[in-house]
Amino acid sequence: MSGGVVGGRPARARITELVRAARICIMTTISLDGRLVGRPMVLQRAEFDGQLWFFAYAGSATVRQVRVNPEVELSLYDPQEQVWASITGSARDDHDPARAARLWHPGLAAWFPDGPATANLTLVGVHPTAARCWDARGDQVELIGPVGAAREGASPVDRQQDGY
Numbered sequence: 398m399s400g401g402v403v404g405g406r407p408a409r410a411r412i413t414e415l416v417r418a419a420r421i422c423i424m425t426t427i428s429l430d431g432r433l434v435g436r437p438m439v440l441q442r443a444e445f446d447g448q449l450w451f452f453a454y455a456g457s458a459t460v461r462q463v464r465v466n467p468e469v470e471l472s473l474y475d476p477q478e479q480v481w482a483s484i485t486g487s488a489r490d491d492h493d494p495a496r497a498a499r500l501w502h503p504g505l506a507a508w509f510p511d512g513p514a515t516a517n518l519t520l521v522g523v524h525p526t527a528a529r530c531w532d533a534r535g536d537q538v539e540l541i542g543p544v545g546a547a548r549e550g551a552s553p554v555d556r557q558q559d560g561y
């Protein structure tokens with residue numbers, strides 16, 4: 398991995414690779430009293446299409462928090478390639494049984510024993526607005542494009558380092 402900015406299809410492909418390799422991420426939300434709260438969430442094995450989807454219970458703290466403050470951060474780690482990623486974006490809950498059925502995989506059964514028909518099941522969709530990756534050598538790549546809401550083929554928006 399070399400430093401720089403990646404956008405468009407290469408950014409989507411890289412996020413798909415990271416999601417498949419990591420399998421679990423830490424989703425950080427803002428609690429109702431303003432504290433940061435992180436919890437492990439299972440990443441979906443689907444192709445990244447501009448949204449990342451997570452299964453949750455409609456009455457959970459995660460869902461209550463994103464309803465009040467939708468800004469989230471997802472931390473991923475690819476152990477094989479030794480790459481860390483931080484994806485920030487806006488989250489929303491979306492009760493969509495058809496999507497839940499499409500995204501379902503058996504690894505979720507430990508939390509949702511009745512599969513996509515589990516009572517009070519909802520999905521949390523995250524629309525990424527920025528993503529950064531770092532490798533073990535310290536190289537950083539900023540993934541932009543659909544992640545940063547830039548048009549395909551458009552120039553990436555210059556961003557400050559914001560302490561990264």
